[in-house]
Amino acid sequence: MENLRYEYPATRPVPQRAHVGVVGSGDLEILLSPSESQHAEVVIRTSVDGYEHVWKSVLDRFFSRYDGAARLELNDFGATPGVVMLRLAEAVEASEGDAP
Amino acid sequence: MEASRGQIWFDALTSGKRSASNNEGPIRSADAPLGEMTARFITVVPDPHNRFPRATDNVVGLEQGWLLARAVRNAIDADRETSIKRPVVAIVDVKSQAYGRREELLGVHLACAAAVDAYASARLAGHPVIALIVGPAMSGAFLAHGYQANRIIALDADGISVHAMGKEAAARVTRRSVEGLDELGDRVLPMSYKMSAYAKLGLLHELIAGVDADAPEHEDIDRVQSSLIAAIDDARQGPRDLSSRLKSPDAKRIRAASIEVRKRMAEQWDAS
Amino acid sequence: MSAHDTFIAQHSFIELTARERARALLDAGTFRELIGPFDRLESPWLAMQNVVCQSDDGVVIARGKLSGEAAVIAAIEPAFQGGSIGEVSGAKIAAALELAVREFEAGRKIRPVILFETGGVRLQEANLGLAVIAEIQAAIVALRRYVPVVGVIGGMVGCFGGMSLAAALCSRLVMTRQARLGMNGPEVIEQEAGVEELDSRDRRLIWSMIGGEQRTAVGLADALVEDDTNQVRDAVLSAFERGVPASHRTEQVDAQLERLARVDPSAIDPAVLRTLWQGDA
Numbered sequence: 001m002e003n004l005r006y007e008y009p010a011t012r013p014v015p016q017r018a019h020v021g022v023v024g025s026g027d028l029e030i031l032l033s034p035s036e037s038q039h040a041e042v043v044i045r046t047s048v049d050g051y052e053h054v055w056k057s058v059l060d061r062f063f064s065r066y067d068g069a070a071r072l073e074l075n076d077f078g079a080t081p082g083v084v085m086l087r088l089a090e091a092v093e094a095s096e097g098d099a100p
Numbered sequence: 101m102e103a104s105r106g107q108i109w110f111d112a113l114t115s116g117k118r119s120a121s122n123n124e125g126p127i128r129s130a131d132a133p134l135g136e137m138t139a140r141f142i143t144v145v146p147d148p149h150n151r152f153p154r155a156t157d158n159v160v161g162l163e164q165g166w167l168l169a170r171a172v173r174n175a176i177d178a179d180r181e182t183s184i185k186r187p188v189v190a191i192v193d194v195k196s197q198a199y200g201r202r203e204e205l206l207g208v209h210l211a212c213a214a215a216v217d218a219y220a221s222a223r224l225a226g227h228p229v230i231a232l233i234v235g236p237a238m239s240g241a242f243l244a245h246g247y248q249a250n251r252i253i254a255l256d257a258d259g260i261s262v263h264a265m266g267k268e269a270a271a272r273v274t275r276r277s278v279e280g281l282d283e284l285g286d287r288v289l290p291m292s293y294k295m296s297a298y299a300k301l302g303l304l305h306e307l308i309a310g311v312d313a314d315a316p317e318h319e320d321i322d323r324v325q326s327s328l329i330a331a332i333d334d335a336r337q338g339p340r341d342l343s344s345r346l347k348s349p350d351a352k353r354i355r356a357a358s359i360e361v362r363k364r365m366a367e368q369w370d371a372s
Numbered sequence: 373m374s375a376h377d378t379f380i381a382q383h384s385f386i387e388l389t390a391r392e393r394a395r396a397l398l399d400a401g402t403f404r405e406l407i408g409p410f411d412r413l414e415s416p417w418l419a420m421q422n423v424v425c426q427s428d429d430g431v432v433i434a435r436g437k438l439s440g441e442a443a444v445i446a447a448i449e450p451a452f453q454g455g456s457i458g459e460v461s462g463a464k465i466a467a468a469l470e471l472a473v474r475e476f477e478a479g480r481k482i483r484p485v486i487l488f489e490t491g492g493v494r495l496q497e498a499n500l501g502l503a504v505i506a507e508i509q510a511a512i513v514a515l516r517r518y519v520p521v522v523g524v525i526g527g528m529v530g531c532f533g534g535m536s537l538a539a540a541l542c543s544r545l546v547m548t549r550q551a552r553l554g555m556n557g558p559e560v561i562e563q564e565a566g567v568e569e570l571d572s573r574d575r576r577l578i579w580s581m582i583g584g585e586q587r588t589a590v591g592l593a594d595a596l597v598e599d600d601t602n603q604v605r606d607a608v609l610s611a612f613e614r615g616v617p618a619s620h621r622t623e624q625v626d627a628q629l630e631r632l633a634r635v636d637p638s639a640i641d642p643a644v645l646r647t648l649w650q651g652d653a
């Protein structure tokens with residue numbers, strides 16, 4: 001198990017908190033809430049060690065399009081980058097109020 | 101065949117003074133004096149001639165579950181019009197539930213639930229229910245026979261353990277050696293097989309050391325009887341539910357999360 | 373309705389997460405979760421064993437209404453650790469049932485529903501999982517005097533271990549065909565007793581023994597439904613409308629011992645059992 005942490009610059013306030021996913025095999029859950037500070041922070045707990053570079057590249061890609069000052073907590077049980085991107089998109093959609 | 105722990109302690113606590121006793125099959129039950137009162141003692145014993153071949157050891161299978169329920173309910177019925185209900189003492193020596201395809205087909209889960217129901221109903225009716233652990237108290241068998249008690253007492257001796265899964269099976273599932281499991285249990289308290297560790301969970305009313313579990317002498321029996329009497333008195337003064345399990349200093353430390361869940365759910369129960 | 377229309381209209385219950393199941397069963401717009409993910413009440417025991425936690429520890433508790441009546445649903449999430457019961461997930465179920473008892477003691481009413489999807493005790497929390505299952509069972513026995521405690525087993529994990537006893541204590545049990553209800557999982561039986569006793573890979577045999585259809589046919593469950601959310605909801609509502617049964621299965625000791633006595637252990641199988649036990653009240 002690994003604990004990873006990332007920060008990205010961001011100032012746009014997050015409209016509402018959101019939760020998506022489950023910590024099942026090949027999946028992850030994401031808690032999205034307003035960050036306490038003037039940037040976005042990502043805290044990851046993952047069951048699979050040694051993929052720090054993959055997480056970094058997934059998050060770099062995500063934050064190139066998302067500018068919310070969010071705190072993202074990811075509890076991961078071996079999701080692929082594709083599943084991670086999907087869940088991140090779901091979390092943002094729920095947070096921006098597009099989904100019920 | 102050597103007598104089981106359950107049989108030994110049933111005999112020790114009811115010897116010569118039994119009434120209303122049942123001495124056949126996988127269950128032993130009898131009323132016998134305990135201090136100033138009369139208590140019903142119930143235990144599970146090996147039953148080599150059980151109709152179900154997978155239920156011949158000290159296990160809770162189909163017949164054991166329903167017969168336990170009957171033994172407890174007989175006590176409830178006998179005291180229905182009495183204001184002071186007799187104590188019910190579950191002498192616990194059960195290595196597991198019965199594992200078998202007939203058991204699954206015929207609803208061993210329901211048979212065990214019947215015993216759970218009977219003990220819980222006795223407790224709710226005002227009978228002090230005490231579990232006296234003298235051997236293994238494992239998994240579904242302990243849920244059925246003992247875990248609904250107001251107070252749980254255990255002897256501190258070899259062959260006595262409370263757990264959700266037998267050691268060999270748990271070692272297989274966690275892909276460890278039995279020694280590795282012991283090491284894990286030393287780090288993760290709820291996974292330990294030691295009674296000293298179980299005692300720290302806050303669920304045990306008393307761990308009785310220095311008693312010969314296999315061949316109890318007079319002093320040993322007296323000692324256990326005193327503990328039973330004290331536990332019964334304590335139970336009579338408390339609520340009829342299981343809330344006392346979260347009140348001990350050990351519980352407040354080790355089961356803090358359990359207490360926090362109750363607290364937070366009560367806070368959130370009504371919409372603000 | 374044509375077969376095609378039926379297929380399109382069917383809403384799988386099994387494919388929903390625990391949260392979605394609870395929301396789908398409650399009256400529209402009434403779902404309110406208690407101790408949800410953002411409360412972050414997680415397992416105190418998993419991290420030290422290098423297992424990633426789920427923020428709700430795998431159980432969703434939601435209040436709301438069922439046909440306009442106050443209700444509380446405890447839904448177990450099968451995707452997290454096989455729905456296994458740990459200290460916190462079990463405590464959430466026990467706390468909800470204990471608070472439901474207090475509602476009745478205060479002169480109010482509430483309809484309790486448990487969505488069972490669990491392998492039993494979470495081995496990483498062993499004795500705390502076992503202990504809290506005893507507390508869940510205690511609360512069901514206390515609560516079902518006031519109101520039916522309704523259990524639903526959806527599948528695909530089914531309901532095993534100590535929680536199968538809790539399911540058996542429920543006033544009414546709703547099962548889908550895909551669901552299984554048993555005390556020990558088939559793999560455990562095979563491990564303990566050998567493959568001659570039970571071949572855990574024989575899916576047809578397993579379901580014929582402990583699946584929803586068989587359990588309902590022999591009186592170990594009360595309602596058989598398709599994997600459809602509307603059917604599950606209807607069965608749950610119907611169970612409440614029937615009220616508390618005159619006696620619960622677990623109280624019928626003499627009758628059940630008599631049923632057991634009809635069985636010849638050397639010549640029993642699912643079909644024979646149906647002829648022996650079908651038609652009992």
